[in-house]
Amino acid sequence: MSRMANIPSPGHPTVAxxxxxGYDAVVGMSSRFxxxxxxxxxxxxxxxxxxxxxxxxxxxxxxxxxALAHALEPGEIALGIDIFEWPNPEVEQRFEANCLxxxxxxERRVTxxxxxxAMAPTDLLKHTGGAKLRLIHIDGEHSRAALARDLxxxxxxxxxxxxxxxxxxxHPGYPTLMVTVQAYLDTHPxxxxxxxxxRETIVGATKFxxxxxxxxxxxxxxxxxxxxxxxWPLGADFExxxxxxxxxxxxxADIT
Ligand SMILES: C[S@@+](CC[C@H](N)C(=O)[O-])C[C@H]1O[C@@H](n2cnc3c(N)ncnc32)[C@H](O)[C@@H]1O
Numbered sequence: 001m002s003r004m005a006n007i008p009s010p011g012h013p014t015v016a017x018x019x020x021x022g023y024d025a026v027v028g029m030s031s032r033f034x035x036x037x038x039x040x041x042x043x044x045x046x047x048x049x050x051x052x053x054x055x056x057x058x059x060x061x062x063x064x065x066x067a068l069a070h071a072l073e074p075g076e077i078a079l080g081i082d083i084f085e086w087p088n089p090e091v092e093q094r095f096e097a098n099c100l101x102x103x104x105x106x107e108r109r110v111t112x113x114x115x116x117x118a119m120a121p122t123d124l125l126k127h128t129g130g131a132k133l134r135l136i137h138i139d140g141e142h143s144r145a146a147l148a149r150d151l152x153x154x155x156x157x158x159x160x161x162x163x164x165x166x167x168x169x170x171h172p173g174y175p176t177l178m179v180t181v182q183a184y185l186d187t188h189p190x191x192x193x194x195x196x197x198x199r200e201t202i203v204g205a206t207k208f209x210x211x212x213x214x215x216x217x218x219x220x221x222x223x224x225x226x227x228x229x230x231x232w233p234l235g236a237d238f239e240x241x242x243x244x245x246x247x248x249x250x251x252x253a254d255i256t
Pocket of ligand 1: 027028029030057058059060061062063064065081082083084085086114115116117139140141142146
């Protein structure tokens with residue numbers, strides 16, 4: 001089976017070309033499936049009239065960042081945030097080189113080196129003239145406390161209609177992150193899960209996509225059509241909220 005089988009169109013020729021020919025060459029952890037879905041969600045936002053820049057906490061060598069940046073419109077930029085110390089300080093140069101090699105020049109991005117947990121919203125939004133962000137991917141430190149700080153930062157920077165994408169959800173290596181997510185949802189009733197992007201492998205793990213409650217139906221109505229080949233029929237039960245599960249494997253258990 002082709003490695004692109006059942007992966008939805010990302011909605012942009014440049015993202016599609018990068019996913020087909022560049023993605024594997026950039027060291028990273030997010031799945032191609034998740035990159036295609038998140039790029040398509042950016043396209044959906046554009047179609048719905050949403051504009052704005054984006055950010056990734058935990059940009060690492062740029063694998064996922066480049067895919068998202070290719071999905072932006074002219075004038076929009078991608079903020080790549082990382083401490084850039086792991087596994088060695090040269091990771092920052094590799095990030096810059098990968099962005100350049102795969103078509104994301106300095107005019108389309110800003111590199112922000114530092115601890116996201118110590119950043120204020122202005123540390124991000126000063127790069128966008130104060131404009132809030134339409135998508136923020138959180139893939140930094142995987143502790144409960146760090147995720148809570150990253151969620152607070154993302155919430156403060158999120159534009160109306162924006163999306164927060166959380167990496168490594170339900171990952172066997174980080175079982176306690178869900179505790180932070182549930183606490184966040186309990187204290188932020190205006191935010192709901194929009195969909196779950198199922199894992200491709202244990203490295204390309206599951207992501208949650210969150211949105212404002214008043215945008216949920218608007219997104220989901222479009223997504224039911226756009227991602228119809230990837231919808232796992234039973235959905236996700238967030239008690240009492242339900243949302244779509246997008247998967248490369250949409251089978252149900254054979255019970256007969
Ligand atoms: C799993 S990697 C990210 C992979 C990347 N998003 C991808 O999809 O290929 C996690 C990154 O988070 C960064 N990180 C860890 N703690 C951080 C913090 N407090 N602030 C910013 N970045 C952090 C690490 O340096 C590392 O590069």
